[in-house]
Amino acid sequence: MGANMARRLKDCGHNVTVVQDAREDVARELAEELGASAATELPSVTAAADIIFTVVTDDAAMRAIFTEEALLKHAAGKIFINCATVSPEVHEEIGIACRKAGAHALEACMASSIPQARDGSLYLMIGGEEQVFQQVEPLLQDLSASLRYVGPVGKAAQVKALVNMVMNMNTAALAEGLGLGQALGLDLEMLCEVFSQTGANSRVLETDAADMRDRDHDCFFSAAHAAKDSGIANALAEQAGVKVPLSQATAAQYRKLIEIGRGELDKSAVAELTFPGRL
Protein backbone atom coordinates (compact mmCIF):
# COMPACT_ATOMS: atom_id res chain seq x y z
CA MET A 1 0.00 0.00 0.00
CA GLY A 2 2.67 2.48 1.09
CA ALA A 3 4.86 1.60 -1.91
CA ASN A 4 2.03 2.28 -4.35
CA MET A 5 1.22 5.57 -2.66
CA ALA A 6 4.90 6.57 -2.99
CA ARG A 7 4.89 5.58 -6.69
CA ARG A 8 1.80 7.64 -7.29
CA LEU A 9 3.24 10.70 -5.50
CA LYS A 10 6.43 10.39 -7.56
CA ASP A 11 4.35 10.14 -10.78
CA CYS A 12 2.60 13.36 -9.79
CA GLY A 13 5.92 15.15 -9.52
CA HIS A 14 6.31 15.20 -5.75
CA ASN A 15 9.75 14.87 -4.24
CA VAL A 16 9.83 11.46 -2.55
CA THR A 17 13.06 11.77 -0.56
CA VAL A 18 13.08 8.69 1.62
CA VAL A 19 11.27 5.37 2.13
CA GLN A 20 11.42 2.90 4.97
CA ASP A 21 10.08 -0.61 5.59
CA ALA A 22 10.59 -3.14 8.36
CA ARG A 23 11.99 -5.41 5.61
CA GLU A 24 15.13 -3.51 4.58
CA ASP A 25 15.42 -5.16 1.14
CA VAL A 26 11.88 -4.06 0.27
CA ALA A 27 12.76 -0.47 1.18
CA ARG A 28 16.02 -0.63 -0.80
CA GLU A 29 14.29 -1.88 -3.95
CA LEU A 30 11.59 0.76 -3.75
CA ALA A 31 14.17 3.48 -3.06
CA GLU A 32 16.08 2.48 -6.18
CA GLU A 33 12.90 2.49 -8.26
CA LEU A 34 11.96 5.97 -7.03
CA GLY A 35 15.41 7.53 -6.86
CA ALA A 36 14.95 8.04 -3.13
CA SER A 37 17.07 6.95 -0.20
CA ALA A 38 16.16 3.98 2.00
CA ALA A 39 16.19 4.70 5.71
CA THR A 40 17.20 1.96 8.10
CA GLU A 41 16.27 4.02 11.16
CA LEU A 42 13.01 5.87 11.68
CA PRO A 43 14.55 9.18 12.85
CA SER A 44 16.29 9.53 9.48
CA VAL A 45 12.87 9.40 7.80
CA THR A 46 11.74 12.34 9.88
CA ALA A 47 15.01 14.15 9.22
CA ALA A 48 14.75 13.75 5.43
CA ALA A 49 11.11 14.81 4.87
CA ASP A 50 8.62 17.55 5.75
CA ILE A 51 5.58 15.35 5.29
CA ILE A 52 5.74 11.71 6.36
CA PHE A 53 3.15 9.07 5.39
CA THR A 54 2.85 6.05 7.67
CA VAL A 55 1.10 2.78 6.81
CA VAL A 56 1.44 0.11 9.48
CA THR A 57 -0.52 -3.02 10.37
CA ASP A 58 -1.98 -2.44 13.82
CA ASP A 59 -2.24 -0.42 17.02
CA ALA A 60 1.00 -1.82 18.48
CA ALA A 61 2.99 -0.97 15.34
CA MET A 62 1.56 2.56 15.34
CA ARG A 63 2.55 3.10 18.98
CA ALA A 64 6.01 1.65 18.31
CA ILE A 65 6.91 4.03 15.48
CA PHE A 66 5.62 7.13 17.28
CA THR A 67 8.03 7.31 20.19
CA GLU A 68 10.59 9.98 20.90
CA GLU A 69 13.28 7.48 19.88
CA ALA A 70 11.70 6.94 16.47
CA LEU A 71 9.59 9.17 14.19
CA LEU A 72 9.17 11.84 16.87
CA LYS A 73 12.91 12.50 17.32
CA HIS A 74 13.53 16.11 16.19
CA ALA A 75 10.06 16.18 14.67
CA ALA A 76 9.14 19.83 15.28
CA GLY A 77 7.21 21.29 12.35
CA LYS A 78 6.78 17.95 10.58
CA ILE A 79 3.41 16.68 9.39
CA PHE A 80 2.61 12.99 9.80
CA ILE A 81 -0.20 11.52 7.70
CA ASN A 82 -1.20 8.20 9.21
CA CYS A 83 -3.00 5.85 6.85
CA ALA A 84 -3.32 2.58 8.77
CA THR A 85 -6.69 1.40 10.00
CA VAL A 86 -6.09 1.46 13.73
CA SER A 87 -8.25 2.21 16.76
CA PRO A 88 -9.59 5.75 17.03
CA GLU A 89 -7.97 6.11 20.46
CA VAL A 90 -4.54 5.29 19.01
CA HIS A 91 -4.97 8.16 16.55
CA GLU A 92 -5.90 10.36 19.51
CA GLU A 93 -2.82 9.24 21.49
CA ILE A 94 -0.53 9.85 18.53
CA GLY A 95 -2.12 13.25 18.00
CA ILE A 96 -1.19 14.20 21.56
CA ALA A 97 2.35 12.81 21.24
CA CYS A 98 2.87 14.76 17.99
CA ARG A 99 1.66 18.01 19.57
CA LYS A 100 4.12 17.48 22.43
CA ALA A 101 6.92 17.06 19.89
CA GLY A 102 5.82 20.20 18.04
CA ALA A 103 4.62 18.11 15.09
CA HIS A 104 1.20 17.61 13.50
CA ALA A 105 -0.74 14.39 12.98
CA LEU A 106 -3.47 13.78 10.45
CA GLU A 107 -5.29 10.52 10.05
CA ALA A 108 -6.01 9.54 6.47
CA CYS A 109 -8.37 6.61 6.55
CA MET A 110 -8.70 4.69 3.32
CA ALA A 111 -11.86 2.93 2.24
CA SER A 112 -10.22 1.39 -0.80
CA SER A 113 -7.41 -0.92 -1.69
CA ILE A 114 -3.99 -1.38 -3.32
CA PRO A 115 -4.92 -0.73 -6.99
CA GLN A 116 -6.56 2.57 -6.00
CA ALA A 117 -3.36 3.58 -4.21
CA ARG A 118 -1.37 3.07 -7.42
CA ASP A 119 -3.64 5.13 -9.66
CA GLY A 120 -4.44 7.85 -7.13
CA SER A 121 -8.11 7.02 -6.72
CA LEU A 122 -8.22 6.30 -3.01
CA TYR A 123 -11.31 7.15 -1.01
CA LEU A 124 -9.75 9.19 1.82
CA MET A 125 -11.28 10.43 5.03
CA ILE A 126 -9.17 12.88 6.96
CA GLY A 127 -9.19 13.58 10.69
CA GLY A 128 -7.06 16.20 12.45
CA GLU A 129 -6.65 19.97 12.62
CA GLU A 130 -8.47 21.50 9.68
CA GLN A 131 -5.67 24.01 9.08
CA VAL A 132 -3.09 21.23 8.76
CA PHE A 133 -5.42 19.39 6.41
CA GLN A 134 -5.65 22.47 4.18
CA GLN A 135 -1.84 22.67 4.05
CA VAL A 136 -1.50 19.16 2.60
CA GLU A 137 -4.77 19.07 0.67
CA PRO A 138 -3.18 19.36 -2.82
CA LEU A 139 -0.89 16.43 -2.02
CA LEU A 140 -3.82 14.33 -0.80
CA GLN A 141 -5.86 15.26 -3.88
CA ASP A 142 -3.16 13.56 -5.97
CA LEU A 143 -3.75 10.31 -4.09
CA SER A 144 -7.50 10.45 -3.97
CA ALA A 145 -10.61 10.29 -6.11
CA SER A 146 -12.67 11.38 -3.13
CA LEU A 147 -11.24 13.39 -0.27
CA ARG A 148 -13.29 14.28 2.78
CA TYR A 149 -12.41 16.10 5.99
CA VAL A 150 -14.50 14.53 8.77
CA GLY A 151 -13.36 16.22 12.00
CA PRO A 152 -10.77 16.06 14.79
CA VAL A 153 -8.18 13.29 14.90
CA GLY A 154 -9.85 9.95 15.71
CA LYS A 155 -13.12 10.71 13.88
CA ALA A 156 -11.96 9.35 10.53
CA ALA A 157 -10.93 6.10 12.19
CA GLN A 158 -14.41 5.89 13.69
CA VAL A 159 -16.04 6.36 10.29
CA LYS A 160 -13.66 3.81 8.77
CA ALA A 161 -14.41 1.33 11.54
CA LEU A 162 -18.13 1.73 10.82
CA VAL A 163 -17.64 1.32 7.06
CA ASN A 164 -15.71 -1.90 7.55
CA MET A 165 -18.07 -3.09 10.27
CA VAL A 166 -21.05 -2.81 7.90
CA MET A 167 -19.10 -4.15 4.93
CA ASN A 168 -18.01 -7.19 6.94
CA MET A 169 -21.54 -7.86 8.16
CA ASN A 170 -22.93 -7.60 4.63
CA THR A 171 -20.19 -9.97 3.44
CA ALA A 172 -20.88 -12.57 6.13
CA ALA A 173 -24.62 -12.18 5.43
CA LEU A 174 -24.14 -12.75 1.71
CA ALA A 175 -22.07 -15.86 2.45
CA GLU A 176 -24.99 -17.25 4.44
CA GLY A 177 -27.51 -16.56 1.68
CA LEU A 178 -25.33 -18.03 -1.08
CA GLY A 179 -24.25 -21.00 1.04
CA LEU A 180 -27.86 -21.85 1.76
CA GLY A 181 -28.76 -21.32 -1.91
CA GLN A 182 -26.07 -23.81 -2.88
CA ALA A 183 -27.31 -26.29 -0.28
CA LEU A 184 -30.83 -26.01 -1.74
CA GLY A 185 -29.52 -26.72 -5.23
CA LEU A 186 -30.41 -23.30 -6.63
CA ASP A 187 -28.55 -21.85 -9.57
CA LEU A 188 -26.30 -19.27 -7.91
CA GLU A 189 -26.02 -17.09 -11.00
CA MET A 190 -29.81 -16.79 -11.08
CA LEU A 191 -29.87 -16.20 -7.32
CA CYS A 192 -27.29 -13.41 -7.54
CA GLU A 193 -29.21 -11.76 -10.34
CA VAL A 194 -32.37 -11.84 -8.24
CA PHE A 195 -30.46 -10.48 -5.25
CA SER A 196 -29.12 -7.64 -7.42
CA GLN A 197 -32.64 -6.53 -8.36
CA THR A 198 -34.13 -6.66 -4.88
CA GLY A 199 -33.65 -5.54 -1.28
CA ALA A 200 -30.81 -8.08 -1.02
CA ASN A 201 -28.56 -5.99 -3.26
CA SER A 202 -25.26 -4.66 -1.89
CA ARG A 203 -21.81 -3.56 -2.93
CA VAL A 204 -20.34 -6.82 -1.63
CA LEU A 205 -22.76 -8.73 -3.88
CA GLU A 206 -20.94 -7.09 -6.80
CA THR A 207 -17.45 -7.59 -5.42
CA ASP A 208 -17.58 -10.90 -3.56
CA ALA A 209 -20.42 -13.15 -4.75
CA ALA A 210 -18.59 -14.77 -7.67
CA ASP A 211 -15.47 -15.23 -5.54
CA MET A 212 -17.55 -16.95 -2.88
CA ARG A 213 -19.10 -19.29 -5.45
CA ASP A 214 -15.79 -20.02 -7.20
CA ARG A 215 -13.70 -20.19 -3.99
CA ASP A 216 -11.43 -17.51 -5.45
CA HIS A 217 -10.09 -15.98 -2.27
CA ASP A 218 -7.02 -14.12 -3.55
CA CYS A 219 -6.54 -11.42 -1.01
CA PHE A 220 -7.70 -7.84 -1.48
CA PHE A 221 -8.81 -7.40 2.12
CA SER A 222 -7.91 -10.28 4.38
CA ALA A 223 -10.15 -12.18 6.75
CA ALA A 224 -7.65 -11.28 9.49
CA HIS A 225 -8.13 -7.58 8.71
CA ALA A 226 -11.89 -8.07 8.75
CA ALA A 227 -11.64 -9.68 12.19
CA LYS A 228 -9.50 -6.80 13.42
CA ASP A 229 -11.77 -4.07 12.03
CA SER A 230 -14.99 -5.66 13.26
CA GLY A 231 -13.24 -6.04 16.61
CA ILE A 232 -12.46 -2.30 16.69
CA ALA A 233 -16.10 -1.49 15.94
CA ASN A 234 -17.35 -3.95 18.55
CA ALA A 235 -15.06 -2.43 21.17
CA LEU A 236 -16.42 1.05 20.33
CA ALA A 237 -19.95 -0.35 20.62
CA GLU A 238 -19.22 -1.87 24.01
CA GLN A 239 -17.79 1.42 25.27
CA ALA A 240 -20.84 3.24 23.95
CA GLY A 241 -23.33 0.69 25.33
CA VAL A 242 -24.67 -0.14 21.85
CA LYS A 243 -25.72 -3.75 21.24
CA VAL A 244 -24.36 -5.18 17.98
CA PRO A 245 -25.25 -8.88 17.81
CA LEU A 246 -24.70 -9.17 14.04
CA SER A 247 -21.31 -7.53 14.22
CA GLN A 248 -20.35 -9.87 17.05
CA ALA A 249 -21.45 -12.87 14.98
CA THR A 250 -19.43 -11.47 12.07
CA ALA A 251 -16.26 -11.02 14.14
CA ALA A 252 -16.69 -14.58 15.42
CA GLN A 253 -16.85 -15.91 11.83
CA TYR A 254 -13.66 -14.08 10.87
CA ARG A 255 -11.89 -15.17 14.05
CA LYS A 256 -12.90 -18.74 13.16
CA LEU A 257 -11.21 -18.35 9.77
CA ILE A 258 -8.03 -17.25 11.54
CA GLU A 259 -8.28 -20.21 13.95
CA ILE A 260 -8.46 -22.69 11.08
CA GLY A 261 -5.49 -21.08 9.37
CA ARG A 262 -7.39 -19.15 6.67
CA GLY A 263 -6.87 -15.65 8.04
CA GLU A 264 -4.73 -14.57 5.08
CA LEU A 265 -7.42 -15.38 2.53
CA ASP A 266 -9.69 -12.61 1.26
CA LYS A 267 -12.72 -11.68 3.36
CA SER A 268 -14.87 -13.53 0.77
CA ALA A 269 -13.48 -16.73 2.35
CA VAL A 270 -16.14 -16.40 5.03
CA ALA A 271 -18.17 -18.41 2.50
CA GLU A 272 -15.93 -21.38 3.30
CA LEU A 273 -17.83 -21.51 6.61
CA THR A 274 -21.31 -21.49 5.05
CA PHE A 275 -21.13 -23.42 1.76
CA PRO A 276 -21.99 -27.10 2.19
CA GLY A 277 -19.11 -29.56 2.24
CA ARG A 278 -16.29 -27.01 2.25
CA LEU A 279 -14.97 -27.56 5.76
Place this chain on the structure above:
Amino acid sequence: MGANMARRLKDCGHNVTVVQDAREDVARELAEELGASAATELPSVTAAADIIFTVVTDDAAMRAIFTEEALLKHAAGKIFINCATVSPEVHEEIGIACRKAGAHALEACMASSIPQARDGSLYLMIGGEEQVFQQVEPLLQDLSASLRYVGPVGKAAQVKALVNMVMNMNTAALAEGLGLGQALGLDLEMLCEVFSQTGANSRVLETDAADMRDRDHDCFFSAAHAAKDSGIANALAEQAGVKVPLSQATAAQYRKLIEIGRGELDKSAVAELTFPGRL
Protein backbone atom coordinates in the same frame (compact mmCIF):
# COMPACT_ATOMS: atom_id res chain seq x y z
CA MET B 1 -51.76 -6.38 -1.97
CA GLY B 2 -54.45 -8.61 -3.51
CA ALA B 3 -56.78 -5.61 -3.98
CA ASN B 4 -54.12 -3.67 -5.88
CA MET B 5 -53.32 -6.66 -8.07
CA ALA B 6 -57.04 -6.96 -8.89
CA ARG B 7 -57.22 -3.23 -9.71
CA ARG B 8 -54.23 -3.54 -12.00
CA LEU B 9 -55.66 -6.58 -13.79
CA LYS B 10 -58.95 -4.75 -14.31
CA ASP B 11 -57.04 -1.70 -15.67
CA CYS B 12 -55.33 -4.02 -18.16
CA GLY B 13 -58.69 -5.22 -19.45
CA HIS B 14 -58.88 -8.56 -17.72
CA ASN B 15 -62.22 -9.86 -16.55
CA VAL B 16 -62.10 -9.80 -12.75
CA THR B 17 -65.23 -11.82 -11.92
CA VAL B 18 -65.01 -12.31 -8.18
CA VAL B 19 -63.09 -11.15 -5.11
CA GLN B 20 -62.99 -12.52 -1.59
CA ASP B 21 -61.53 -11.39 1.71
CA ALA B 22 -61.78 -12.69 5.27
CA ARG B 23 -63.24 -9.26 6.09
CA GLU B 24 -66.49 -9.34 4.11
CA ASP B 25 -66.95 -5.55 3.99
CA VAL B 26 -63.50 -5.15 2.41
CA ALA B 27 -64.43 -7.66 -0.29
CA ARG B 28 -67.80 -5.95 -0.89
CA GLU B 29 -66.23 -2.52 -1.33
CA LEU B 30 -63.61 -3.83 -3.74
CA ALA B 31 -66.21 -5.81 -5.67
CA GLU B 32 -68.28 -2.64 -6.14
CA GLU B 33 -65.22 -0.69 -7.28
CA LEU B 34 -64.30 -3.36 -9.84
CA GLY B 35 -67.79 -4.37 -10.96
CA ALA B 36 -67.14 -7.88 -9.69
CA SER B 37 -69.04 -10.03 -7.26
CA ALA B 38 -67.92 -10.58 -3.68
CA ALA B 39 -67.77 -14.19 -2.59
CA THR B 40 -68.55 -15.07 1.00
CA GLU B 41 -67.53 -18.71 0.55
CA LEU B 42 -64.30 -19.91 -1.04
CA PRO B 43 -65.88 -22.55 -3.34
CA SER B 44 -67.79 -19.81 -5.12
CA VAL B 45 -64.49 -18.11 -5.97
CA THR B 46 -63.32 -21.27 -7.69
CA ALA B 47 -66.69 -21.67 -9.42
CA ALA B 48 -66.62 -18.11 -10.81
CA ALA B 49 -63.05 -17.97 -12.22
CA ASP B 50 -60.61 -19.92 -14.38
CA ILE B 51 -57.55 -18.38 -12.81
CA ILE B 52 -57.51 -17.63 -9.08
CA PHE B 53 -54.91 -15.47 -7.33
CA THR B 54 -54.39 -16.08 -3.61
CA VAL B 55 -52.58 -13.75 -1.20
CA VAL B 56 -52.69 -14.88 2.42
CA THR B 57 -50.60 -14.13 5.49
CA ASP B 58 -48.96 -17.40 6.48
CA ASP B 59 -48.59 -21.17 6.17
CA ALA B 60 -51.69 -21.93 8.25
CA ALA B 61 -53.86 -19.61 6.15
CA MET B 62 -52.57 -21.20 2.94
CA ARG B 63 -53.36 -24.70 4.20
CA ALA B 64 -56.81 -23.58 5.37
CA ILE B 65 -57.95 -22.20 1.99
CA PHE B 66 -56.64 -25.19 0.00
CA THR B 67 -58.89 -27.92 1.36
CA GLU B 68 -61.53 -29.85 -0.55
CA GLU B 69 -64.14 -27.90 1.36
CA ALA B 70 -62.74 -24.59 0.16
CA LEU B 71 -60.86 -23.55 -3.00
CA LEU B 72 -60.36 -27.14 -4.16
CA LYS B 73 -64.09 -27.98 -4.31
CA HIS B 74 -64.88 -28.68 -8.00
CA ALA B 75 -61.50 -27.24 -8.95
CA ALA B 76 -60.68 -29.45 -11.96
CA GLY B 77 -58.96 -27.43 -14.71
CA LYS B 78 -58.53 -24.32 -12.60
CA ILE B 79 -55.18 -22.55 -12.19
CA PHE B 80 -54.23 -21.18 -8.79
CA ILE B 81 -51.51 -18.53 -8.59
CA ASN B 82 -50.33 -18.29 -5.02
CA CYS B 83 -48.59 -15.06 -4.12
CA ALA B 84 -48.06 -15.23 -0.36
CA THR B 85 -44.58 -15.65 1.08
CA VAL B 86 -44.98 -19.00 2.78
CA SER B 87 -42.69 -21.95 3.41
CA PRO B 88 -41.43 -23.78 0.32
CA GLU B 89 -42.87 -27.04 1.68
CA VAL B 90 -46.34 -25.52 1.92
CA HIS B 91 -46.14 -24.64 -1.79
CA GLU B 92 -45.14 -28.25 -2.44
CA GLU B 93 -48.06 -29.60 -0.35
CA ILE B 94 -50.53 -27.32 -2.14
CA GLY B 95 -49.07 -28.39 -5.48
CA ILE B 96 -49.84 -32.01 -4.62
CA ALA B 97 -53.34 -31.20 -3.34
CA CYS B 98 -54.09 -29.25 -6.54
CA ARG B 99 -52.92 -32.11 -8.74
CA LYS B 100 -55.20 -34.51 -6.83
CA ALA B 101 -58.11 -32.14 -7.47
CA GLY B 102 -57.24 -31.92 -11.19
CA ALA B 103 -56.13 -28.31 -10.76
CA HIS B 104 -52.79 -26.54 -11.24
CA ALA B 105 -50.76 -24.53 -8.73
CA LEU B 106 -48.16 -21.90 -9.50
CA GLU B 107 -46.26 -19.99 -6.90
CA ALA B 108 -45.70 -16.32 -7.72
CA CYS B 109 -43.26 -14.94 -5.20
CA MET B 110 -43.06 -11.20 -5.00
CA ALA B 111 -39.91 -9.30 -4.13
CA SER B 112 -41.66 -5.95 -4.11
CA SER B 113 -44.46 -4.20 -2.32
CA ILE B 114 -47.94 -2.66 -2.48
CA PRO B 115 -47.23 0.33 -4.80
CA GLN B 116 -45.66 -2.02 -7.35
CA ALA B 117 -48.78 -4.18 -7.26
CA ARG B 118 -50.92 -1.20 -8.17
CA ASP B 119 -48.85 -0.07 -11.14
CA GLY B 120 -47.99 -3.53 -12.44
CA SER B 121 -44.29 -3.39 -11.72
CA LEU B 122 -43.95 -6.34 -9.37
CA TYR B 123 -40.76 -8.40 -9.33
CA LEU B 124 -42.24 -11.89 -9.76
CA MET B 125 -40.55 -15.26 -9.46
CA ILE B 126 -42.63 -18.19 -10.62
CA GLY B 127 -42.42 -21.81 -9.52
CA GLY B 128 -44.52 -24.65 -10.92
CA GLU B 129 -45.04 -26.57 -14.15
CA GLU B 130 -43.45 -24.62 -16.97
CA GLN B 131 -46.36 -25.35 -19.32
CA VAL B 132 -48.87 -23.87 -16.87
CA PHE B 133 -46.62 -20.85 -16.45
CA GLN B 134 -46.61 -20.29 -20.21
CA GLN B 135 -50.42 -20.42 -20.25
CA VAL B 136 -50.72 -17.51 -17.80
CA GLU B 137 -47.57 -15.65 -18.78
CA PRO B 138 -49.37 -12.74 -20.57
CA LEU B 139 -51.52 -12.18 -17.48
CA LEU B 140 -48.45 -12.20 -15.21
CA GLN B 141 -46.63 -9.81 -17.55
CA ASP B 142 -49.39 -7.28 -16.89
CA LEU B 143 -48.59 -7.43 -13.17
CA SER B 144 -44.86 -7.44 -13.46
CA ALA B 145 -41.86 -5.36 -14.45
CA SER B 146 -39.66 -8.43 -14.14
CA LEU B 147 -40.99 -11.95 -14.51
CA ARG B 148 -38.81 -14.98 -13.98
CA TYR B 149 -39.55 -18.71 -14.08
CA VAL B 150 -37.26 -20.37 -11.52
CA GLY B 151 -38.26 -24.05 -11.48
CA PRO B 152 -40.69 -26.53 -9.91
CA VAL B 153 -43.17 -25.45 -7.26
CA GLY B 154 -41.37 -24.56 -4.02
CA LYS B 155 -38.22 -23.17 -5.70
CA ALA B 156 -39.54 -19.63 -5.99
CA ALA B 157 -40.36 -19.63 -2.29
CA GLN B 158 -36.81 -20.74 -1.59
CA VAL B 159 -35.39 -17.88 -3.66
CA LYS B 160 -37.77 -15.43 -1.98
CA ALA B 161 -36.78 -16.73 1.46
CA LEU B 162 -33.12 -16.14 0.57
CA VAL B 163 -33.82 -12.63 -0.77
CA ASN B 164 -35.61 -11.66 2.42
CA MET B 165 -33.06 -13.43 4.59
CA VAL B 166 -30.22 -11.36 3.08
CA MET B 167 -32.29 -8.16 3.01
CA ASN B 168 -33.17 -8.58 6.69
CA MET B 169 -29.55 -9.23 7.65
CA ASN B 170 -28.37 -6.16 5.72
CA THR B 171 -31.09 -4.12 7.43
CA ALA B 172 -30.16 -5.28 10.94
CA ALA B 173 -26.48 -4.70 10.04
CA LEU B 174 -27.14 -1.15 8.87
CA ALA B 175 -29.06 -0.45 12.09
CA GLU B 176 -25.99 -1.47 14.07
CA GLY B 177 -23.66 0.74 12.03
CA LEU B 178 -25.92 3.78 12.20
CA GLY B 179 -26.79 3.24 15.87
CA LEU B 180 -23.10 3.13 16.74
CA GLY B 181 -22.44 6.16 14.53
CA GLN B 182 -25.10 8.08 16.43
CA ALA B 183 -23.62 6.97 19.76
CA LEU B 184 -20.19 8.26 18.63
CA GLY B 185 -21.67 11.64 17.75
CA LEU B 186 -20.99 11.31 14.02
CA ASP B 187 -23.06 13.20 11.48
CA LEU B 188 -25.30 10.46 10.10
CA GLU B 189 -25.83 12.17 6.76
CA MET B 190 -22.06 12.23 6.24
CA LEU B 191 -21.81 8.63 7.44
CA CYS B 192 -24.50 7.44 5.00
CA GLU B 193 -22.80 9.23 2.14
CA VAL B 194 -19.52 7.52 3.01
CA PHE B 195 -21.31 4.17 3.27
CA SER B 196 -22.87 4.73 -0.16
CA GLN B 197 -19.45 5.18 -1.77
CA THR B 198 -17.75 2.21 -0.14
CA GLY B 199 -18.09 -1.51 0.54
CA ALA B 200 -20.80 -0.67 3.08
CA ASN B 201 -23.26 0.28 0.34
CA SER B 202 -26.50 -1.66 -0.03
CA ARG B 203 -30.05 -1.36 -1.27
CA VAL B 204 -31.32 -1.07 2.30
CA LEU B 205 -28.98 1.88 2.81
CA GLU B 206 -31.01 3.65 0.12
CA THR B 207 -34.41 2.55 1.40
CA ASP B 208 -34.04 2.42 5.19
CA ALA B 209 -31.19 4.61 6.46
CA ALA B 210 -33.12 7.89 6.65
CA ASP B 211 -36.11 6.10 8.22
CA MET B 212 -33.83 4.62 10.86
CA ARG B 213 -32.34 8.03 11.65
CA ASP B 214 -35.72 9.80 11.69
CA ARG B 215 -37.62 6.97 13.44
CA ASP B 216 -40.05 6.96 10.53
CA HIS B 217 -41.27 3.38 10.69
CA ASP B 218 -44.46 3.56 8.63
CA CYS B 219 -44.90 0.04 7.44
CA PHE B 220 -43.90 -1.18 3.98
CA PHE B 221 -42.60 -4.54 5.18
CA SER B 222 -43.27 -5.23 8.82
CA ALA B 223 -40.84 -6.38 11.47
CA ALA B 224 -43.21 -9.31 12.08
CA HIS B 225 -42.90 -10.31 8.41
CA ALA B 226 -39.13 -9.99 8.64
CA ALA B 227 -39.14 -12.29 11.68
CA LYS B 228 -41.30 -14.80 9.80
CA ASP B 229 -39.20 -14.76 6.62
CA SER B 230 -35.87 -14.98 8.41
CA GLY B 231 -37.40 -17.84 10.39
CA ILE B 232 -38.31 -19.66 7.15
CA ALA B 233 -34.75 -19.25 5.89
CA ASN B 234 -33.27 -20.38 9.20
CA ALA B 235 -35.46 -23.50 9.19
CA LEU B 236 -34.27 -24.30 5.65
CA ALA B 237 -30.69 -23.79 6.82
CA GLU B 238 -31.17 -26.11 9.76
CA GLN B 239 -32.63 -28.81 7.52
CA ALA B 240 -29.72 -28.38 5.12
CA GLY B 241 -27.07 -28.33 7.85
CA VAL B 242 -25.90 -24.81 6.92
CA LYS B 243 -24.78 -22.56 9.79
CA VAL B 244 -26.28 -19.07 9.64
CA PRO B 245 -25.26 -17.16 12.78
CA LEU B 246 -26.01 -13.71 11.34
CA SER B 247 -29.44 -14.75 10.15
CA GLN B 248 -30.17 -16.21 13.58
CA ALA B 249 -29.08 -12.96 15.22
CA THR B 250 -31.31 -11.09 12.77
CA ALA B 251 -34.37 -13.24 13.49
CA ALA B 252 -33.74 -12.71 17.21
CA GLN B 253 -33.73 -8.92 16.73
CA TYR B 254 -37.05 -9.02 14.85
CA ARG B 255 -38.59 -11.39 17.40
CA LYS B 256 -37.51 -8.93 20.09
CA LEU B 257 -39.39 -6.15 18.26
CA ILE B 258 -42.51 -8.33 18.29
CA GLU B 259 -42.03 -9.09 22.00
CA ILE B 260 -41.91 -5.39 22.87
CA GLY B 261 -45.02 -4.73 20.83
CA ARG B 262 -43.36 -3.16 17.77
CA GLY B 263 -43.92 -6.02 15.32
CA GLU B 264 -46.26 -3.97 13.14
CA LEU B 265 -43.70 -1.24 12.52
CA ASP B 266 -41.60 -1.33 9.37
CA LYS B 267 -38.49 -3.52 9.34
CA SER B 268 -36.42 -0.29 9.66
CA ALA B 269 -37.61 -0.25 13.30
CA VAL B 270 -34.82 -2.70 14.08
CA ALA B 271 -32.85 0.55 14.59
CA GLU B 272 -34.95 1.13 17.72
CA LEU B 273 -32.86 -1.67 19.25
CA THR B 274 -29.48 -0.18 18.31
CA PHE B 275 -29.77 3.63 18.52
CA PRO B 276 -28.77 4.98 21.93
CA GLY B 277 -31.54 5.96 24.28
CA ARG B 278 -34.45 4.71 22.21
CA LEU B 279 -35.54 1.82 24.39
